[in-house]
Amino acid sequence: MAESVIRLEDVSRYYMMGDFIVKALDGVSIDISRGEFTAIMGPSGSGKSTMMNLIGCLDTPTNGYIDIDGENTAGLNEAELAYIRNRKVGFVFQQFNLLGKLTALDNVITPLLYAGVSTRERKQMAVHALERVGLADRMDHRPNELSGGQKQRVAIARALVNNPTILLADEPTGALDTRTGGQIMELFEELNSEGRTVVLVTHDRDLGMRCHRQIHIRDGKVEA
Amino acid sequence: MLIENIKLAFNAMRGSKMRTALSLLGIVIGVASVVAILTIGDSASKSITESIAIGGLDMVSIYPSSGQRNTGIFDEAFGDMLRNDIEGIQAVLPQNSSTARVRNGKESINASVAGVLSTYASTLNLEFGEGEFFSSMDNINRRQVIVLGSAIAEELFPDQVVVGQYVSLFRSQAKSYLVVGVLESKDPSISLSYNNSVFIPYNTYSQRFIRTNGVGSYVVKIAEDYDTIEVSDAITEYLDNIVGTDGYSIFSPASLAEMAEQITGTFSSFLALIAAISLLVGGIGIMNIMLVSVAERTKEIGIRKALGASPNVIRGQFLVEALTLTLLGGILGIVLGSLLSYAVTNMLDWSLHLSYTSFILAMGFSMFVGIFFGWYPAMKASRLDPIEALNYE
Numbered sequence: 001m002a003e004s005v006i007r008l009e010d011v012s013r014y015y016m017m018g019d020f021i022v023k024a025l026d027g028v029s030i031d032i033s034r035g036e037f038t039a040i041m042g043p044s045g046s047g048k049s050t051m052m053n054l055i056g057c058l059d060t061p062t063n064g065y066i067d068i069d070g071e072n073t074a075g076l077n078e079a080e081l082a083y084i085r086n087r088k089v090g091f092v093f094q095q096f097n098l099l100g101k102l103t104a105l106d107n108v109i110t111p112l113l114y115a116g117v118s119t120r121e122r123k124q125m126a127v128h129a130l131e132r133v134g135l136a137d138r139m140d141h142r143p144n145e146l147s148g149g150q151k152q153r154v155a156i157a158r159a160l161v162n163n164p165t166i167l168l169a170d171e172p173t174g175a176l177d178t179r180t181g182g183q184i185m186e187l188f189e190e191l192n193s194e195g196r197t198v199v200l201v202t203h204d205r206d207l208g209m210r211c212h213r214q215i216h217i218r219d220g221k222v223e224a
Numbered sequence: 225m226l227i228e229n230i231k232l233a234f235n236a237m238r239g240s241k242m243r244t245a246l247s248l249l250g251i252v253i254g255v256a257s258v259v260a261i262l263t264i265g266d267s268a269s270k271s272i273t274e275s276i277a278i279g280g281l282d283m284v285s286i287y288p289s290s291g292q293r294n295t296g297i298f299d300e301a302f303g304d305m306l307r308n309d310i311e312g313i314q315a316v317l318p319q320n321s322s323t324a325r326v327r328n329g330k331e332s333i334n335a336s337v338a339g340v341l342s343t344y345a346s347t348l349n350l351e352f353g354e355g356e357f358f359s360s361m362d363n364i365n366r367r368q369v370i371v372l373g374s375a376i377a378e379e380l381f382p383d384q385v386v387v388g389q390y391v392s393l394f395r396s397q398a399k400s401y402l403v404v405g406v407l408e409s410k411d412p413s414i415s416l417s418y419n420n421s422v423f424i425p426y427n428t429y430s431q432r433f434i435r436t437n438g439v440g441s442y443v444v445k446i447a448e449d450y451d452t453i454e455v456s457d458a459i460t461e462y463l464d465n466i467v468g469t470d471g472y473s474i475f476s477p478a479s480l481a482e483m484a485e486q487i488t489g490t491f492s493s494f495l496a497l498i499a500a501i502s503l504l505v506g507g508i509g510i511m512n513i514m515l516v517s518v519a520e521r522t523k524e525i526g527i528r529k530a531l532g533a534s535p536n537v538i539r540g541q542f543l544v545e546a547l548t549l550t551l552l553g554g555i556l557g558i559v560l561g562s563l564l565s566y567a568v569t570n571m572l573d574w575s576l577h578l579s580y581t582s583f584i585l586a587m588g589f590s591m592f593v594g595i596f597f598g599w600y601p602a603m604k605a606s607r608l609d610p611i612e613a614l615n616y617e
Contacts, residue, residue, distance in 0.1 A: 058530060058610045079534040086532020097527045097614070101235050113228055114532040158531070 002033035011064035026220040039208035042217035090159030094171035149180035229544035250506025255557025257499035262582035263565035265492025271574040312450030320440040339429020355387035355405035363425035370401035374409035452478035507593035514601035526613025539606035546598025554590035
């Protein structure tokens, strides 16, 4: 049995919408091991985004427990959750979410700033991460000078730079054309083959099937 | 982290130059007015002191009340008594004076006529444009000799050699006086205007004008290394014991200077306080721009939180931004205020005395404004929900 890095135990997330309670996630238990390449799949509104937010510690559950890399996140305050996001999770978003006024290099450096890495080391690590995603020659460009595929590579470099336990990608090819999307997907496969745990959230069936494991969500529950 | 935050702050300012400039203006104007008011105030009081100093900061004048004139206390011997009894007095010069019309043929002018001893000129370091002061023999013999102030000489004898000429002094009777000297022209001062005075021997004056032994006033010259105001206070105490507070009045340029300094000081502090209120208004401008900045950058805040920025880090970022804004405004304000002070003092022909206290005060106050008005927007930024902030468009 491989070591568990993401464990959700009977996790629910309810929202109040006026007088109604919306059960975005309702009693979900999953277990993802180190080195797995998992797709969380489901139609929009199924609760997969809620699940991603919970795994990424951007949100906290109404009920249940979440362990990230063996650490129970229940009862942690904002600063402690920020610490986990910084050290253990690397986010990749559909809309890239780069900081528009910063260069590619400074974007990749940002998580290291919050990790308290020294100035010199920061630069070395960021350059290394950009080289890893094949963007060594675009380091001084700002996001608006980069193509969609390049932007997403910067985002992946940024997610990788702090050597997180989990790479968490939310529809990472959703804003890209098929060919570029395919290249990004190959990059994820490479990273996984190097031993990185990758969780990919998508509604795209073809993309999901390229992952080694699929978790289907519908109406806030895991489908068998 | 601090350096990165300062870089981010400048990034943000570059991103919205016009808005930044406008909200900085409040701080700049506030700081500039505080600096200008304090500096101009300082320069004003120093120039007043300087112009009073021309009249002699080492002198005190004593004026016996009219009721004391004939009691025999304020006679010529009084000066020696004062000098013996009080430390720090170099000389006491008795003096009688009044105004009279000085005439040369058809030309005439009103002047202050003073009867003084022959030591008067040397004691007060008077300088001569022509001739010299009368001698003690002139005084003893009650000769009709006269020394003219520069303005009087210029009026009565334009472009002429004045020494050796005669003038008449008109009061109840006209008598001719031989001019023996003309004083060098001096900057008009507040206390004593030598330019419009004429001087005749003390005894001559007594004989011609009053015919009593009473002395009109005394000029006390303070010895070197003594503080004028302290000696003046000692004289006051001494005279209070002899003739009472109503028996005389005392006047010294030094105490006038001190008073002027106090008045301008109080006045400029008061104005600076009002200017400080404008700084507060500037602070509200800063708060406004920071709130707009936080709202506009909600998405950025969400991304930063996702990347692991804790609430403290976000708050720090926006506080540093507000502080950078206000400090920049402070520096610009100090420069502008100094330039303004330079222009004003230059125009009024005062010497410029930059008030460094006001620099420190203005910097400190603008930092306080930055923290005070930056706190709320920064708190607001740090408390944003990461998911909502990320999804904000």
